[in-house]
Amino acid sequence: MEDDEPARLFLPADVVAIILRHLPPRALAVSRSVCKSWRAVVDEGGKLRSDLLPLTLGGIFISLLYQPAPPLLFSPPTMGPGRIAGKLESFVKMEASWDILTILGSSNGLLFLEDQVVNPATRQWAPVPLCPVDRDVYSQGDVYFAFDPTLSPHYEVLFIQRLQDEGSEWPPSACAMWVLVWNWEVGGEDV
């Protein structure tokens, strides 16, 4: 028989819908594979955001830190030209002609460009709000960029400052680590 859906699934669709409402996107995507009737509930409710549907690798940016060349996009020919915004320079206004754009971090399709967060696939970009610490500190430590849309619409920038005073005890009794959190969808809400 073609549609031999077991009739023993004990929960009616509207109860399943109420349960699935409590799941975060990632778990919701998993629940879609449980059985046909659950899949129907997930699809019908339109609860799964389309941007969380299967991801494909569209290309890879190569950015040489502090080298005099802008980042380059390598993408497979199947992607076709122009699908992904490869020229990141067009998103960012360079203060001086000798400034070179560098990708400081990337996560799940977003690129972190110091002043800007860019999604090259959708051509969306948003300015990174002013850092409460001097932006120059980025060069005095390590910057990490994190974004997982299946867990939260916020991206986070973590900054771990390099310790200057070599004579001091290690680890120091107190060491500040900046964690900056912004909402990508709203485009720059400081939390």
Add this chain to the structure above:
Amino acid sequence: MAAPESGDGNNGAARMVTLISSDNTRFEVEAAAASLSQTLQLTILDGGGGGGDGIPLPNVDSATLSKVLEYCIKHAPAAANGGAPNATAVDRAELERFDNEFVNIDQSVLYSLIMAAHNLEIEGLQSLVAKKVADMIKGKSPMEIRRTLGFPDPTPEEQAEMNAHMLEYGWAYE
């Protein structure tokens, strides 16, 4: 004909109603508690369920109904205050503690409860149990979810379909 005694249910002894489970057990409970059920509320407002005649609930057995009523009795005062803006933090913490303990029960009871809450339209209870079930699902693979919820093992055809979907959603299983 019983005189409708609703209207000003605030004075005197609280009005009681009788609910009858599918296995014919009678439960006498304050109307305010039973009214957490949207389904029962209408009947109760019409003056039903009092005196000798009870409200039959053919879909709910006595074990489940007593559990449902335990929830309703605990939550009725807060519900009467309309979300209780004047509830103290202690009250709210107590309700939360009660809720957490309340759903810490056998899985078969959870199922009966969510079905009863659905049939009786008790929104708070339905949401409470749904959240508990969602917590049981979170972080599990589709196969583990099926086992957790006691689904029958998938047919080979279903299994193939599940595998195809899991491939498609590879990122979700990292």
